[in-house]
Amino acid sequence: MPARIGVIGVGTFGLNHLRAFRQLGYVGSAQLVAAADLNDQLLEERQAEFGMKAYTDYREMIEQENLDAVTIVTPDPLHHDIAITCAEAGLHILCEKPLDVTPDGCQEMIDAAARNNVLLQVDFHKRFDEFHREMKRRLDLGEFGTIQYGYAHMEDRIEVPRDWFPGWAQRSSPAWFLGIHFYDLALWWLGAAGKTVYATGQKGKLSSLGVDTLDSVQAKVQFDTGATVCFDTSWILPDGFEAIVNQGIRLVGTEGLIECDSQDRGTVTCSTRYEQEKRGMMTHNPSFLREITDRRGRQIFEGYGITSIADFAENVNLLLEGTKLDELAPYPSGLDGLRATQVAYAVHESLDRGTVITI
Ligand SMILES: NC(=O)c1ccc[n+]([C@@H]2O[C@H](COP(=O)([O-])OP(=O)(O)OC[C@H]3O[C@@H](n4cnc5c(N)ncnc54)[C@H](O)[C@@H]3O)[C@@H](O)[C@H]2O)c1
Structure with missing residues (x-):
C-alpha cells in the first residue's frame, strides 16, 4: 500500500x-x-x-x-x-x-x-528545477573549475507579505522566506558549508503599510570552499511587476561561468483578462507549476x-x-535544512550587530 x-x-x-x-x-x-x-x-x-x-x-x-x-x-x-x-x-x-x-x-x-x-x-x-539540476550536473563534472564567486537574487511582488500572510510576515523576512531557497541551492551546488556572513537590510515600505518587517536583505556569504556569493532578496516589487517572483543565479569559476534566469523561461503573455494593475507583459515559470488535464x-x-x-x-x-x-x-535532508538555516540565522545576526558573523 x-x-x-x-x-x-x-x-x-x-x-x-x-x-x-x-x-x-x-x-x-x-x-x-x-x-x-x-x-x-x-x-x-x-x-x-x-x-x-x-x-x-x-x-x-x-x-x-x-x-x-x-x-x-x-x-x-x-x-x-x-x-x-x-x-x-x-x-x-x-x-x-x-x-x-x-x-x-x-x-x-x-x-x-x-x-x-x-x-x-x-x-x-529549487533543487528539483530541471535547469538547476542540469547546472548541478555540470558543476559536478568540473566544467567551470573551482567556483570563486557568484550572485543570486530572489524578489517577490509586494502582495506576498502584504496580502498573502500579513499575520506572520513580521515574524519572517526576505532572508527567511526567499533567501533560504538560494542559500540552500548554493550550498548544494558548491557542496559546501557557510563560513562567514555579512548582511545589510532595509525597512520602510512594508512598515508604512502596517506590516512590520524588513523590505530587503543583501547578504555576502563566504563558503568553506573559499567561494563567496552575494544574495539580494526583497519582497517589495511593485504590483505591476511582470511575475510574482523574480529570481536567478550566476557562478564564476576558474574555468568558466554558469548563469540561470530561474524565473523567465521564455513564456510571455499579455491579456486584458488580468487584474487591472497587473496588465502588461507577464513572464512565467512553467518549470515550477503548470496545469494540464x-x-x-x-x-x-x-x-x-x-x-x-x-x-x-x-x-x-x-x-x-x-x-x-x-x-x-x-x-x-534535515542536515541540509540546518545548513541553510545557519546561513539565514547568521544573516539576521549580522543585520542586528552590523558585523561579519562566523557560522
Ligand atoms: N517551498 C516554497 O516555495 C514555499 C512557498 C510558500 C510558502 N512556503 C512555506 O510554507 C509554509 C506555509 O506558508 P503559507 O504561505 O502556506 O502560509 P499560510 O499562512 O498561507 O498557511 C499556513 C497555514 O497553517 C495553519 N496553521 C497554523 N498553525 C497551525 C497548527 N498548529 N496546526 C495546523 N495548522 C496550522 C494556518 O491556519 C494556515 O492555514 C511556510 O513555512 C512557508 O515558508 C514554502
Whole structure:
C-alpha cells in the first residue's frame, strides 16, 4: 500500500501539497488521508475540494489516522514543535522551508528524527528545477573549475507579505522566506558549508503599510570552499511587476561561468483578462507549476513545485518496502535544512550587530 499521508497546514502553500498527494493517489503512489488546520473554514473548503478527512488539531489527526507520514506547511516558527511531535509518533516528515528559524531548533528536529528512525526531508524544491539540476550536473563534472564567486537574487511582488500572510510576515523576512531557497541551492551546488556572513537590510515600505518587517536583505556569504556569493532578496516589487517572483543565479569559476534566469523561461503573455494593475507583459515559470488535464479529465499539476513533494512520497514508499534511511538516494535532508538555516540565522545576526558573523 502506498504511503498514508496527512498534511498539516492547508493555507497558500498547503494547497500545493494537497494537489500533489491527490494526483499521486491517481497513480497509486500516495494516499491523501487527512489534513489539519486551525482555520476550520479554510479546512472545510479544502475538504470539499480534496475529499480527505479534516482535523483542527493535528495531534488528533495523527492519533486517529494511522498515518505513515506528514507534511508540515504551517508558518515557519511552528515547524519545530509539530515536527518533533510527529517524529515521536514515528511519522516520516516533509517540512516546508526553512526547517526551523534557529540552528539549535533544526538540530533538535534532526535528533528527534534520528531517535525515532524517521525520514526528515525539507521541501527545498529549487533543487528539483530541471535547469538547476542540469547546472548541478555540470558543476559536478568540473566544467567551470573551482567556483570563486557568484550572485543570486530572489524578489517577490509586494502582495506576498502584504496580502498573502500579513499575520506572520513580521515574524519572517526576505532572508527567511526567499533567501533560504538560494542559500540552500548554493550550498548544494558548491557542496559546501557557510563560513562567514555579512548582511545589510532595509525597512520602510512594508512598515508604512502596517506590516512590520524588513523590505530587503543583501547578504555576502563566504563558503568553506573559499567561494563567496552575494544574495539580494526583497519582497517589495511593485504590483505591476511582470511575475510574482523574480529570481536567478550566476557562478564564476576558474574555468568558466554558469548563469540561470530561474524565473523567465521564455513564456510571455499579455491579456486584458488580468487584474487591472497587473496588465502588461507577464513572464512565467512553467518549470515550477503548470496545469494540464489528463485523459480522464482530471486536473493535474506538473513542475518542480510538485516533483519535490512526490520525491518525499517515493522515499516514504521505499522505506515502507524495507529500504533503510541511509540507503535512500540523496534528498534535501534535515542536515541540509540546518545548513541553510545557519546561513539565514547568521544573516539576521549580522543585520542586528552590523558585523561579519562566523557560522
Ligand atoms: N517551498 C516554497 O516555495 C514555499 C512557498 C510558500 C510558502 N512556503 C512555506 O510554507 C509554509 C506555509 O506558508 P503559507 O504561505 O502556506 O502560509 P499560510 O499562512 O498561507 O498557511 C499556513 C497555514 O497553517 C495553519 N496553521 C497554523 N498553525 C497551525 C497548527 N498548529 N496546526 C495546523 N495548522 C496550522 C494556518 O491556519 C494556515 O492555514 C511556510 O513555512 C512557508 O515558508 C514554502
